[in-house]
Structure formats: structure tokens, C-alpha cells
Amino acid sequence: MSISKKDVEHVALLARLALTEEEKVLYTEELNAVLGFMDTLNQLDTSEIEPTTHVLDIKNVFRDDEVAPSMDPSQVVINAPAKKGNQFRVPKIM
């Protein structure tokens, strides 16, 4: 499996990264190197091994349905670069 410059542009768009032409070329090379490493790992036979969904051998970590206090609304937006009252203000999307 290899990555084209088009794939890099697609991933960059999804991640909202503005890449220069040089960076696109560089990252195409670097990502291909990473995938090459994956190919090496893929040589191992894992057909008998359950897929790992969690790094620890744990399951069923639950909470009871009991309400606890939330944050003060003014604290919620305290680090927001833009706000109005206790709401975040974000750039127009649509």
C-alpha cells in the first residue's frame, strides 16, 4: 500500500492543515515510510489472535446513573478565544 500526494492533500484537508507544495512532497515520502513499516509488521501471522480494542485487559467500566454537579457556566467558556455571555462564539460554518 502506498500513499499518493492526492491522499496527503485529502488527509490534510480533513485535518484542516494548510500544507505547502514542499510539505506535501515531504509528507508523502514520510507517510510512505511509516506504511512501509506497517508492511513489515503485517508479515506476522495474526490470524489466531483476537483484535486488540483496548491496551489493558479490562471490560465493563461503568458508572451508576447519578447526577453530580457540573461546572459553573462562566468557567466553561473561560479559555474561549471568543464568547458571548456563557456561550462560545465560533466562526460561521455554513
Add this chain to the structure above:
Amino acid sequence: MTQYEAVIGLEVHVELKTKTKIFCSCSTEFGKAPNSHVCPVCLGLPGVLPVLNKKVVEFGIRTGLALHADINRRNKFDRKNYYYPDLSKNFQTSQFDQPICEHGALTIDLENGEKKVIGITRAHMEEDAGKLVHNGNTISVSSGSLVDYNRVGVPLLEIVSEPDMRSAEEAKAYVDELKKIIQYIDVSDCKMEEGSLRVDANVSVRPIGQIDFGTRTETKNMNSFKALQRAIDYEIARQIETIESGGTIVQETRTWDDERGMTLSMRSKEEAHDYRYFPEPDLAPIVISEEWIEEVRRQLPELPQSRRSRLVLEDGLSLYDATVITDTLAMADFYDRVRMGIDDAKSIANLLMGDLSKSLNELGSSVDESNIDPAHVIELIRLMYDGTISGKIAKQVIPEMLKTGDMPKKIVEEKGLVQMSDEGALEAIVLSVLQENPQSVEDYKNGKDKAVGFLVGQVMKATKGKANPGLVNKLLKEKLSLN
């Protein structure tokens, strides 16, 4: 001319009725001040650890069982990545390849009396997103939207159907039945207008006889059953027209504009959906034991479809009556309990659907919130049976009973509503009414049967509605034929 058929699949989101959110202990209460039910987990701040609400899993199992689905003994959460500020984490925690339920089914009753089974592909747990208010037309504020994260993390169950429906009516019947089931098992309020039940419709059309599906569109933003039907009908017509005029259907998301009565393309600059799902490393896998499933199964009530069949087959009610009675679990249970005391299903159904529902509606109440028990209705029907009161008097007793919670017998005695069945006393009244209305007596003799109705009315008036109507009729006919 080519005949087309529609192919419809629905994605239904229901908001679960838990007290707290899916991954944190913030309250799910609706309609509070912006960002007042928010914590670091809701905000996805660095270093937080979400912990799953056990009730959400229980509700998922309950729903799966009610929909005859397989419960995946092992399931997990995944991150669905997208950029939109309704979630500050840039991903929604959802379930991708291992949902809690798969392969279910639900049966709908069609208008022609037949039944149709609609497949359910899957149901998965996920978190709801926040609310964006796109505000103002003035330059100063039009540059942005305001974000309230109170709804973030409210637990949802997304229930995905197979593309088994062929008309807007079938789609409505499916949502109607699903809503009833969900309300019976008490996992959601399912209020479409308030957004606790949301439906997205996948619609395509194909020439009848063609096996392959046409290109489908996904329509969102239908806030009522009526909007759902109108949107689907519009989309079917639009697609057929597009194809007939040589165009092609674009796979896209569309939004229903209720005022204009049309669906509109929501074409966005974004490339095709690419959610890059991956397992959520902060949440442990869920392993559901047989014991847990059986425990949940034991708590399931008898479901609407089965109740309807029982009321039709065993109690002899019409499908219509059975459907009305079983519309809510509260009314269905109430009926069953009255039925234990009265061996006359039709009379019970008539009373519950008629005078009782009417009085409840006037009070804006329901049978489970009201002052009365099945014992009230049992006593009321018995009073009618033994002739103490007439159906007409029952109409007076019901609102009083709902208002005070008093037993019907007590109300009848205190208000002096006992039916007048003393033949001698009634005879005297009948005779005086005949004397006072010679014109009506004349009319009767000239073959105007309507005159009897007027005379009955006069006797009722004279007795303040308490006269036994059967007896009055009998006495009047006797006297009139003697005249």
C-alpha cells in the same frame, strides 16, 4: 410509461431517558441555561476520562430485545471524526463495527389489514452533540454562531432499518410502531417535536421489476409525522421527475423545508464523508453476560403488537379499538385491569375510548396521571349494569370522579344521581308530559315517530336526566298506543 417504486430505509435517533449523560455525571435535563450542564468530559478537555453510564447499556439491551435483535455479547465504542463545533472534541463517540444490537425486526399493520415485517439492521449507542445558534443578520454578530454544549453527551440510540419500506405510509407506520415500542419499554419519551426522536430518511426510486437499488438521498429535519410523510412523498416525486426528464440522482444529504414543502440540497464544500472511525481508547470494551440479558428480558412488558393481537383474538375487539386501547402502555394496562373485573371487553373499550378519554383530554391528563384506578371504572360499569345509573348519568359521574378521586357509588349517592326506575312514579310523569304536549301526541298518531324522541326528552328534563331511558320508552309507547 415506466412505473416506479420507492425504496425507503430510516435512521431513527432516540434520546434515552437517563438522569445523567452517557460518559459523565452531568444532568440531561432539557431547557437549562446555556453551558450549565457541562463538565471537562463534555468539553473533551485534555486528560479527561469518560466513564460509561450503565443505564445506557441496559436501555440498549432492552431495546434490542424488544426489537427481536441479537445482542452483541461483546461490543465497543469508536471515534467518528469530523470537524464541526457542535462537538468540541472533533469526534463523536459512537459505535462503528460492533454495535450493541444487530439483525432485529418490527411488524407493522398496513391499511389493508395485512402485516409487514421491517428488518432492523442495527442499533448503536452514541452521544448527542451540542446546539449551534446561527445568530443575527447584523454585521457585528453575523460573523459567528453561538455554541451551547448542554446537549453534548446526552445518550442516543441510533436505530437503522433495512430498506424495506415502499411508501411514505409504510415509513410512518414503522416510526409509529417503533415509537410505541420504545415508549412501552420506557427508554425514551420519543417526542418528535422536541427532538427526542429524530428521523432521517434514505429514499431512492427504481422501475418496478428492477432488482438493483437506485441512487439514494438522505433527508433530515422532519419534526413531525406529517413532515416525515410529506418529505418522503416529495422526495419520491422529485426523483421520478428528475429521472423521467433525463437527469440523474445525486447521492447527497437534503434538508426538509416544512414551510416551502420541499427538500433542499445541503451540498457542502466538504469532501465525501470520511469519518476515519477508530476504536475509542478511553473506554473499555463492553461484555454482556447471559444473566444480564435474561434479567433485562424478565422486566420487558408485553409489547404493542402482541397486545393488539390478544385484544382482537381473545377479547373480540376490532383492530381499530385494540390499536387505540394499546396506544400507550398506561391505557393498555388499565384496560387489562378493568377487564379482570368486567367480562365485557366491548363495553370497557367503549367507555375508555369514549367518555373517559374525552374527560381526560379535557383535563390534559392521562389515565396513569389521573385520580382514578381501574376499581373506579369497574364500579361505574357495574352501576350501569344493575340499572342504578344510565350511560347518560355515567357521563356526569366521570368528570366528577376524575376531579375528586371519589368512587362512583359515592358520587351517585351524594349528588342524587341514582337512576329513576320506579315504574309508578315514572308513569305519573309520563302522563303529565303527554297531557302538556297534545301536539306531539297528535304528530305521533299521524305517523311521525320522531315525536317519541321529543317526548322522551321532556320526561328526561322533568326528572333532571335521571329517568331510566329504557323504562321511559316503554311507558311512552304503551300510553301512546292506548290514546
